[in-house]
Amino acid sequence: MNHNNDILELADRCVKCGLCLPQCPTYHLSRNENESPRGRIAMIQALARNELEATDETLYQHLDNCLLCRRCERVCPSGVEYARILDLARQHINQARPPSQLHKFGQQLLSQHTQAAYRGLRLYQKSGAAKLLRPVLRQNKKLAWLQSLLPPLPAPQKFRPHYPVNHKAAGHVAIFSGCMGKNADAPTLAASIDLLHALGYEVSLPHAQGCCGALQQHSGQNHQSQALAHNNLQAFSHENYDAVLYLASGCGAQLMNYPQLDWNTVEQKTQAEQLQAKLQEITGFVATALEKASLSFAALNKRVIVHQPCSQRNALRLPDHASKLLAYIPDIHLSTLPDDSPCCGAAGDYMLRHPQQAQSLRQHLLDKLLADKVDIIVSTNIGCSLFIQTGLENKAIRVIHPIQLLREKMQE
Ligand code: SF4
Ligand code: SF4
The missing domain is CATH 1.10.1060.10 (Alpha-helical ferredoxin)
Incomplete structure (x- = not known):
């Protein structure tokens, strides 16, 4: 068209x-x-x-x-x-000028065969092959860059499609976990389920959900992104959830955009609008639910800085929910970056295609993040977290989702 x-x-x-x-x-x-x-x-x-x-x-x-x-x-x-x-x-x-087969294959691997790709990468890391090959890969700039982008990967976890509560539920919410939720972002997903449960919510993870389609959408492959969006509309239309919560703001920005896609029927567009009306970012949702709850959290005497991803600030135009959420943790030393702080350079698969620019941008952001002593960086987008993590020389600094940090301090 x-x-x-x-x-x-x-x-x-x-x-x-x-x-x-x-x-x-x-x-x-x-x-x-x-x-x-x-x-x-x-x-x-x-x-x-x-x-x-x-x-x-x-x-x-x-x-x-x-x-x-x-x-x-x-x-x-x-x-x-x-x-x-x-x-x-x-x-x-x-x-x-259609993208090369290799480019398409890379995107498919990242978005549609994520579990298999993730298992392969973990095996590569755990088997010692990564260590063995490091000196060889260093000889080639591109391969050395790809190798440097691989942070220690957490073990994938098994999740059930449904987490009921034994009493009258505060509501029934679904989680959009995206392609990373059950592997690289599994700690965030597990923490989200625990917190929502503690707040009295019944939680579902619709099995048929898949990648949000952002990578395809932004590289001009609208048919592929539309097919992925259609799949998600089907996955979330079987139940009348009170809210659909997304973990990564990058996915959230794409899900919010579904009504603007080129739908063939009024029914599909309506479904996209219905999903959009239920979408909420997990951090903001939990922060609001905590206002009426009586959960308590252990103190944390650490310096925590909030990174707000571009997708959260500029695309979704959301306020800094993470600071509101983490303020529930006693003794925490919270800080934020100025509103005009730079992009980290990850930007979907941008860091794979533009290593030099991505590296410069990441360094610029790290200079700001690390201007004062910091123990933990929190970010609501897994792509940014992984990229920031791999740029840190001080391996003791953790980069995690604010929901994971809150869960760690929740008193049972
Ligand atoms: S800020 Fe001005 S130049 Fe930039 S996009 Fe808007 S109208 Fe155009
Ligand atoms: S890189 Fe520049 S032109 Fe592109 S979205 Fe960001 S501000 Fe706009």
Whole structure:
């Protein structure tokens, strides 16, 4: 489908004021107009007017360099929906120059065969192969980078599809665990179930749920992202849950976007809107539920800094729920980064495609996070947590979800 008119309608709202430029991490790194939101919008307008070819390599590179952190959207006085414009442009480009089979395979492995990929990576780590191969991989920059991105992986856990309560439930909630929830983010999922249970909630983990489709959506593969979204709509439509809670803000941003996909029927769009109306971020949900509960938490005399992922701040526009939640822990020393703190550089699979930029951005963020002594960094997005963790030289600093920290301090 050609979206040129949609692109022009959305992009023409940009008045080229340039207020977004100082906020853009790629502009900050390069000082190149074509690496800024305004420059990218101008190029996309030229593409939609057929003044630029969809196969143009320079155009492709400048758009591909965008992190989709959406900092530009937050400050734009004209309300330009930059992410929608970029997604439509990438769809257009994707038709003219489809991604390589290797790229597609990598995305499928990450999003649809996650359990198998995770088991393989753990085996690689546990068997000693990772240690053995390290000197060999160091000879190749790309492979050495990939190896450096692998933090110690927790054992995957088995989860039941349903966790009932023995008394009258406070409500029935479902958890969207995404592709990472049962493996790399298993400690967060387990902690969420425990806390929700302690708060009196019956909890379900619909078995048929899968990847949210964000990776495919942002690389122009709209058919694949739509199929994944359809699968999730089916998975969460069998029960009338009071809320559907997501653990990772990156997934949450994509789930909230489901009603905007190109649905073929009114029924599918309605289902997407119904799911959207029930979605809540786990940290905010638990923080609110705690206001009426009588749970108690053990003291923690540690310095904890809150990292707010771009997906939470700029896409979902949520407040800092983590600080509200962790304030329930006595003696905790909590701090937050300033509101304009930079993107960590992980950005889905961006760190795989753009090692240098990702590394520079991560270092910039780490300099801010570690400006004062810190024991624990909390983040609500697993992709950011893993990437930040692998950049830390001080291995004693933990990077975890705020829900996991709260669970560790909950007194039974
Ligand atoms: S995207 Fe918004 S802030 Fe950036 S140049 Fe256009 S109108 Fe200005
Ligand atoms: S989404 Fe982020 S990287 Fe992309 S143009 Fe906007 S501010 Fe720059």
